[in-house]
Amino acid sequence: MDFLEKALDKVGRDEVTVKDELPKPELINTKLNTSEIVYTTTQKITLNNEMLRDRRVVAMQKHDPIADYFRMLRTKVLKQMRANKWNSFAITAPTRGVGKSMVATNLAISIAMEVNQTVLLVDFDLRIPRLKWYFDADVKYGILDYLNSDVPLNQILFNPGIERLVVLPGVGDTRDSSELISSPKMKQLVEDIKNRYSSRIIIFDMPPILAIDDVLAASEYYDAVLLVIEDGVSKASEITKSLQMLSNTNLLGTVLNKSQNPPDHQGYGYY
Template sequence: MERLQAALQKARAQRETVVGEPARLRKPRGNFGQTRRRRTAAIDEVWQSLPEMEVNTDVWQLHRLFAYKGGADAAPFDLLRTKLLRLVRQHKWKRVAILSANADAGKSTTVANLALSFARQKDIHAMAIDFDLRRPSMGRLLGQHLQNNMGQVLRGEIPFERHVRRLGMNMAFAMNDLPVHQPAELLQSQRTEDFIKQIEEKYSTDLILFDMPPMMVADDAHGFLRWVDAALIVIEAEKTPVKQIDILERQVAELTNVAGIVLNKCNYSDEYTGSYNDYY
């Protein structure tokens, strides 16, 4: 891990020497605190009207979704939630994409766990939207029986409020049953940006998490990232090359803010991380 951090720091320094300055901070979209203060009983009623999610903790456990219950297994995702929340409040971000270089890095599992962790943060109203339209997996991971997808929602064929699923009174998931036709064109369209604005206004969201397709296998995320405030990059420990991480970070930084890098599937020891189990 130290070698990875050193290599990334060196690559960033080299880029800044060439470019002359770090990546520009994008203009924030809204005020986190004001959004929460403006929430009224009418907004709570709008959330209450959303259909509830099917809760199947056996399926969640099978798919390594542990953040719903708290405790030692949820601790890494709770820590990620807290760090992301600090950045969101500091920079007044409202839209965060989660992406990876290639498939099978555990990106969607990370998104689902992070969303379940936010569901336990009752003062935060958030949504998780599966925009990995070529290979959607969030619905499967969460054990949901779906009949529609976000492509139909974005095209106006079905209303969002019928498609989304609510968990508790502060978290909602928008998932897919099947892959969507022409996903890149759909995600890059002005219609998608207008849709997100409508969702933010109607549901007074503090944060929306977007599960995006891998950056290096399709152009879907490249066109969509201009609509978000920041992106989290998920990399697979001992699989994603450092050079590829640097390329990915540079590509993302040209399109939006880099909120951080999540090292996934890491075989860690208590010597470096402390013992969650002993503490909890």
């Protein structure tokens, strides 16, 4: 634990505990602070709230105490994003099983519920994509189909029934993830989605940083990184190495997930 304290000190104690053109999700109502946004080109799915709860997707619940932690995490993240004029960040973890995709899903929902922002959540874990599972989305195509088979993005993007949130899911897997991430087509895709809407926050759900080099290969695509660690599981050596690998990257902070002793509404980001 002494080491963990030092590691968190290193990141400023910003611990947050828990040639196709991109088609516009055309907005019939374009004012973000109005009551409803209607998507005309992005497919919309119907959420199963009971299934979401079973999969720990709770950020849309107004009176859930766990959702409150994600709202506090949202406030912390957005404060830094706005102060630095950033519009994109990646979420990663030292190793698999820490809960980075769960954090990415809940945080994306929470940010989308803040009426000044729209959010695009991108599954950049090309080897083991998980976002469609968290939304219980029965989707046919994913980002690999856009890169490899020229499937139009309007057949891939979906709105999970939450205003201001669009998801670019992953379907299937590949062993050539770092090569695809560095490809000209991926670079054009990221440039398009980053520049299309000034109010949009883009969240990249990345693979674990110690597993493969994709987080570093994609570093030009995002402005900052949020690191998820698991209480009692993430080793001091893994945290150290992860921080070293992110030393040239803007670090938003850390999320301590699956805390054994979460504070009673005195902290944030714990699950």
